[in-house]
Amino acid sequence: MxxxxxxxxxxxxxxxxxxxxxxxxxxxxxxxxxxxxxxxxxxTPQSILDAAEKAMREGHTKYTPSGGLPALKDAIIEKLKADQQLEYKPEEIIVTNGAKHSLYTLFQVILNPGDEVIIPAPYWVSYPEQVKLAEGEPVVLESKEENHFKVTPEQLEKAITSKTKAVILNSPSNPTGVMYSAEELKALGDVCLKHDLLIVSDEIYEKLIYTDQQHVSIAQLSETLKKQTIIINGVSKSHSMTGWRIGYTAGDSKLIKAMTGLASHSTSNPNSIAQFAALEAYSGSQExxxxxxxxxxxxxxxxxxxxxxxxxxxxxxxxxxxxxxxxxxxxxxxxxxxxxxxxxxxxxxxxxxxxxxxxxxxxxxxxxxxxxxxxxxxxxxxxxxxxxxxxxx
Missing domain, CATH: 3.90.1150.10 (Aspartate Aminotransferase, domain 1)
Known part of the structure; x- marks a missing residue:
């Protein structure tokens, strides 16, 4: 075959x-x-394990809405408001089978054959492969070690073509662990706005920071940047829940609707028990x-x-x-x-x-x-x- x-x-x-x-x-x-x-x-913290057990005993073992439990969406909305001062509505959130599934589904709904996605290197290994699976073209943008593996606005500008659809930003980064400052993100964001590019902001490591520098989401910097940004995140790294497979996407309601529709025909919904565990992760103690x-x-x-x-x-x-x-x-x-x-x-x-x-x-x-x-x-x-x-x- x-x-x-x-x-x-x-x-x-x-x-x-x-x-x-x-x-x-x-x-x-x-x-x-x-x-x-x-x-x-x-x-995984004990309180989260307890919440999962409680959900099972109470019979929460059935299908959920494809886009995620309403209560979990609300908890994610509260988290984004508290941590990033960002306001989202339930229709602007989708819960997925891990942040990787968020990215995969996003590329499936935004890319047509030949569309380009700019990926700064070093990059997480799945970025270019997921773009290729959506029949897009990964455009690798090599960063300089002397610039702490961060791309500059000038580099980004030169990499953009008429086929460029999106840019991926991962801060803190896997594999380098480096972070972009608010000023650096603003400069990159201005280039993206100039060319009407979607910004895919992978923020999965936001809680694991070891410096006085605060995590900044590019969506925080202006209302226009928020409209152009899709935030990817989840509980895997922050709450040691890699095997539970719960991530989320926050962004434009039109994109979220399309992602939810695709998810409904592929995965049906994220695991119900894991969603109740994630609800506790976001609404419970962060100690x-x-x-x-x-x-x-x-x-x-x-x-x-x-x-x-x-x-x-x-x-x-x-x-x-x-x-x-x-x-x-x-x-x-x-x-x-x-x-x-x-x-x-x-x-x-x-x-x-x-x-x-x-x-x-x-x-x-x-x-x-x-x-x-x-x-x-x-x-x-x-x-x-x-x-x-x-x-x-």
């Missing part, structure tokens, strides 16, 4: 080989330290969210210090998320490897440390390290990486 052309265009995940090798080594009894995790290592944030901040400081002490490795210090994205190209070259991917593979085989190569994020000189594991494991991982670099010099 011949496969559809749309799936033939997908790029295989650059992490698959490393992940498979790490699992193989673990199954053989090796002590593998995995720094590839894209999720918090904490369990555990802050506890997790503080733990990640402590890990960041320790790992950053250890990694930047290794010869040939430099790193832009992140302000949010839970990743380091160091440049290891000098170390790889000094160690005798032709590229970073080979260096990553050898590190796993010799020292049993699994990193994610940056090639999958559009940055082949870098690697992504997650600090969503214990400090003792992070210290051991850094020790092994340092030993590996020295042994190959």
């Amino acid at each position: 011949e496969l559809a052309n749309r799936v033939k265009t997908l790029t295989p995940s650059s992490t698959l080989a490393i992940t498979a090798k790490a699992k193989e080594l673990k199954s053989q009894g090796h002590d593998v330290i995995g720094l590839g995790a894209g999720e918090p290592d904490f369990n 555990k969210v802050e506890e997790m944030r503080k733990a990640f901040q402590e890990r960041l400081e320790k790992l950053y210090e250890l990694i930047t002490d290794i010869p040939g490795i430099t790193c832009v210090k992140p302000k949010g998320a839970f990743y380091l994205f160091p440049n290891v190209s000098e170390a790889a070259k000094a160690n005798g490897f032709s590229n970073v991917d080979e260096w990553v593979q050898a590190l796993l085989e010799e020292e049993k440390v699994a990193l994610v190569p940056g090639s999958g994020f559009g940055a082949p000189n870098n690697v992504r390290l997650s600090y969503a594991i214990s400090i003792s494991q992070l210290e051991e991982a850094a020790k092994r990486i340092k030993r590996f670099v020295r042994n190959h010099q």
Whole structure:
């Protein structure tokens, strides 16, 4: 049977080989330290677990509206009002099966064949693939490490063509952890307004920030920018609920209606129990969210210090998320490897440390390290990486 052309265009995940090798080594009894995790290592807070159990016992196990429970929409509206001072109506919100589903559904309803979406690199690996699945064209806009991996208005202006439909902004970023300031967002927003471009603002890491700089949504900056912005968010990272699969989109009611219609014919509705859990996540105590944030901040400081002490490795210090994205190209070259991917593979085989190569994020000189594991494991991982670099010099 011949496969559809749309799936033939997908790029295989650059992490698959490393992940498979790490699992193989673990199954053989090796002590593998995995720094590839894209999720918090904490369990979902107890109050959220209790809310889910209560929902099940009360019989909330049936279909819900395709766009999400009205009560959960209301809680999201209150969250956006409290955190971003943004006013939305229920018809401007859709609850989805995770933020990834929000993005997928959005691209399906806004893109026609050949429409372009500008994606700053380094980028989250699914952005270009989801654009391609909607028969759009991902336009990768390479940022400079010396500019802390942030694109400039001038770069954005040059990348825009008559086919450009949207721009993706991810702040704090996966994989770099960098954040845009209000001034930087305003400058990029002005370019988008000039060309009538939709702004897709992925804010999934907004609660995991380790600096005095506050998270700013580009939609906050003006009413005109709000009208041009689609906010993507969810409970996965903020409340350690990756497996519950609840995200949301906030934006223009016309787009939300189209997304809801598509969801009604694809997923029917988000999981009912998970929606009640998310309702508690947004309306209940946020104490555990802050506890997790503080733990990640402590890990960041320790790992950053250890990694930047290794010869040939430099790193832009992140302000949010839970990743380091160091440049290891000098170390790889000094160690005798032709590229970073080979260096990553050898590190796993010799020292049993699994990193994610940056090639999958559009940055082949870098690697992504997650600090969503214990400090003792992070210290051991850094020790092994340092030993590996020295042994190959």
